[in-house]
Amino acid sequence: MPTADCQESSSSPNTSTARFSILSRRQVHSMESTGQETELDAFQRQVAERFQDLATAGSDELLSIPWVRKLLETFLFCQEEFRVIVFNHRSNLSSPPMDRHIGDFFERSVKALDVCNAIRDGIEQIRLWQKQLDIVLCALDNQKSIGEGHFRRAKKALIDLSIAMLDEKESSSSPAHRNRSFGRQREQRSSFTQFRSLSWSVSRSWSASKQLQAISSNLTAPRANETASTNGLNVAVFTMTYVLLFVIWALVAAIPCQDRGLQTHFLVTKQFLWAAPILSLHERILDKSKKRERRNSCGLLKEILDIEKCNQHMTELIDSVQFPLSDEKEREAKQRIQEVRTVYEAVKDGLDPLELLVRDVFHRILRSRTEGLNSIGQNR
Template structure:
């Protein structure tokens, strides 16, 4: 589909913030009454499109040093939660319109896509736990080599090298898709002591099996995701545009999480296109291109996650391993200074991970629960059973 065309129509998608809603106003002006409520609906839909645009523009125009960092991912999820909450509120206040064709079908499809996003949230939780385990290995290295009260000797280097070897094996297993944690199923619900004791967890989206694939899950979310037809936009007063926008936001945010955080079968080759005349399209497409380009960089090509801090883990581990393999004891003054410098860099990475991983996991849990609650409320509005939960 050409980027500038409606799906199935020769009419170009003009600026969504103006033309779609101006059509709505033209319809309302031809009717007696209800002008004030229709105008309020127009303004709310415009505000939603503006929120999406501003969120993605902010993420796209960030400082390059912050791109794909823990703090950047946190902002991405904050933006998603804001959009999800506003979408839920609009659906609640226009429930009668959403219960009629074609919105009822389009909205039900969105909620079915959101169920698939729950498994991705669970897989991302596992990935965060994996990074947390890597941080523990780095802290062993830090403890072994950061002793300022004594001269570094063979015992300290041996301990550091063992931790680095364990880290290297763990990251290699993750790259090959064979991590144990990727096969353990996490849940964001309450778990009984019995469940915790056997290490098996179930989520509201069931479990992530050993054959589960993040790439296939993303493909399922994106299947048949098309911009609304011209007639559907007119028939729904612009609400079809709202549903399409939220679908696209859901797909893109899940794709970014899979790109950044270790999880099973992370394949990033998802076909992603949106009509460029959406106000938020330029920022989303720019981010997609930047992330794909990042994944193609020589030092990121085989990474188990594009998160900035994972790249820092790999760099620090490589530098200290090379240094530990080349040292001759007792250390010269220059060599000891170099070791201290590398250890200081490692300490900074550990600090960022210590401060950022728990809040990120909490945010992913919030995304999971917000999707569940929004879907339950939404299906109630549509008069549909909650059969997929």
């Protein structure tokens, strides 16, 4: 009969193996948790750094075409980082509460697609205004002697530009104004009306303001218990949702689109690294919208304000000239023409890359949503 020492000795290998197995599983789980935490923390820092960089823009740079392009590049970067997170943790996204969080995000992202279409329409409208500036330059620039006929041609282009921008201001306030405005049977409006009606990619009753409300609806900060149960994945989803909301809101603020509205509330505590720069940008953009010269604007894009100022200055000049031109008026005319050329070149060089980025944002949102839903479906 074996002794107690022998029994203990014979059972030790099995006990040690079991303990080693348990410790190994705990160690692996701990390493996975640490790796996930590092990955998610890095995502938070990257988002914060990108928006902090955007927030350093000066007053003249904020909401300019280059700044909006930088904003869209920031979104594309964040979207790609988030896509990697979704892929790496797809097995965890099909269980509650993550299935609800990721599902809500994808539903909100669908609403952003319509806004992208409306923004592309707005970019096309700015191109129309650019063409009127081109006519002004063709009439007045590089002329050996500027005559009365040149000024008449330029004035007609400026009148058409004023009408087009007025129509856009009315349509930006509400869809009803858009319908009424484009229903007018005025010969001088017909070319703009026909072009715009053909370029619409959203319905006449569509509202940018309502889309923003839908994206921001019931957007609340992550609960501590859900953050613990999801190892922080819900925080990543919340972060990307807020990035989506702010970027779409800023686009609506900057670019003409129907029924614009900036009343969206950004309620987020500064416990998130990225909250401070986003809230700062939100406040600065709202402040711009309240300025007298921007209050009734069809868009806060810096170049739109520049077009309006050029139009006003050049119109005032043309209305004040008498022929033959005095040396003083000729010098003033050349100065105003140079202002028009500067604005024209900025718009001409900036709109194509801007539109390509809006298109890229549209397709990236669509592709990421499709990939995410497919990944989740395969792991159920």
